[in-house]
Amino acid sequence: MDEWYRIDNTGKIFHAVSDTTNSSVFRVAMILKEQVDPECLQSALDIVAVRFPTLTVRVRKGLFWDFMEHNDEQLLVKQEVDHPCAPIDRKENNAYLIRVLYYEHRISVEIFHSLTDGGGAMEFLKTLVYQYLRLKEHDVTADDKVLRPEGSPKREETEDSFERYATSHSVRRPEKRGEKAYQIEGKMLDPPGIHVVHGVVDASALNRHAKSLGTSLTGLLTSVLIDVVHEEKIRQGSPEGNVVVALPISLRRAFPSETLRNFFSVANIGVPMDGYMQFDDIIGTVTEQLMEKTDKARLQQGINRFVSLQSSLFIRATPVFLKYPIMRFGFNQIGERAKTMTLSNLGNLTLPESMKPHVKRMEIILYPTRKSPINCGVGTLNDQLTVTFARSIEESTIIRSFFRRLRQMTGLEVMVYSNRWGEER
Structure with missing residues (x-):
């Protein structure tokens, strides 16, 4: 039976609000001192993807909430040609909500926000770059600062920590709605992008x-x-x-x-x-x-x-x-x-x-x-x-x-x- 996960409390919001003007896709990237080798990066990604099961998933529709399940397709590295944080086309991305891109010296990970936040994304990127450098035969060690690619995912890594730390589940009145803030306006880029x-x-x-x-x-x-x-x-x-x-x-x-x-x-x-x-x-x-x-x-x-x-x-x-x-x-x-x-x-x-x-x-x-x-x-x-x-x-x-x-x-x-x-x- 395929492993599946409930979307966490914050992630549900991003599923609801994303559209053509709000991709809900953010990027974390590292600039290396050497040109990125795409074949080596793909090999590193094949190894690292297994280590992060809650990021390498597909989303299924449910009656009351969408849910995530294990994705058996290969997550493919792609050369960056579009603007950053473009909406992720699941059909073109083997149903993944994460993409790995390269351009000259840059390795980028772009993630739909329902999967994780910046902290989770950086752990994935650190492990990916670490594995890439290993395959390039650089003398690097994890030193307990990188999640090892060969390690097994801990149960704590997959938990919804909102549920863990909530001390009350009684329904509370929402906070008073604040005043409308000043909002920046302008002419949309042509062609649209970022x-x-x-x-x-x-x-x-x-x-x-x-x-x-x-x-x-x-x-x-x-x-x-x-x-x-x-x-x-x-x-x-x-x-x-x-x-x-x-x-x-x-x-x-x-x-x-x-x-x-x-x-x-x-x-x-x-x-x-x-x-x-x-x-x-x-x-x-x-x-x-x-x-x-x-x-x-x-x-x-x-x-x-x-x-x-x-x-x-x-x-x-x-x-x-x-x-x-x-x-x-x-x-x-x-x-x-x-x-x-x-x-x-x-x-x-x-x-x-x-x-x-x-x-x-x-x-x-x-x-x-x-x-x-x-x-x-x-x-x-x-x-x-x-x-x-x-x-x-x-x-x-x-x-x-x-x-x-x-x-x-x-x-x-x-x-x-x-x-x-x-x-x-």
Whole structure:
């Protein structure tokens, strides 16, 4: 009998809300110091795919929820030719919701968000790159920092940690709906796609600058982002509305878990900006909200509320063809309207010392949506912090202003490069 898995509590949402303007596909990537050998990468993937059974699945339709089952087809490596985070065509991808791409020195893993979050995706990518380097006969060791390809999956890796850590399943009243946030508008790219801009900066130096201002690295980046978005908002003479940055928060630190499935919360960091506001005040407000909204007790409330909602008899008994439109409406009217954009910082990736000489840096690309046409991914590797903006609109003022402000504020050099999608007609 084929092994099957329930889609985790967060994953169900992405099944409901994905469409042509919201692929729900994100990317994690590593830039190597050598050209990628596609045959070797395919051999590595054939070995690694078996190690991650909850990622190498196909989705089946159920009456009340979709579910995942083991996929016996081969997951094929492909050369990157399209824009990042394009919707995954299951028919062209042997029914998988994960794709592995290569381009020159880059190995990319793109995953439909129902399968896992950034933490789970990075574990897959680390193991894939590790196995690739082994097959290329580089002297690398796992050092307990990489899940070994030949290892057996642990039961803890497949668990739904929301269920494990929920302390109450009673149905709670939802939180009061927040005010509508300011939302960025623009002309859609032609041809439609995702334009990506990466900015690389010295992570240690930027972290020192953040601490000198009394905040964290994430706090600094969020504050700069809010400031430049607000400037653009004022320039356009837009009506009042808070600038709100949604920050996905991994729950694994506060609630120890080895799960390779979704286990994160979202903290909406908003600054009520009416006219000009000093940057120091923005940093103070952002830092205070970050501490408040990542407090363990606050995160526990979020877990309980999330699980209790999906445990309700009404939700469980509603057929999926009715349930998904309801969830999509809730996502658009409550989730999307409450934020200006998303900034996802996966933090400092820890690799074995033997792997570091073979890898330059990492990239995180977060798909834009109709109401958040610009989103931001951040990741650090080898002391290189990469900030990546993905946009589906032509307007790029906010992105250019962000990198210019970062340079002016810190005095640090920022190396910027792009995929140039939509620039050449």
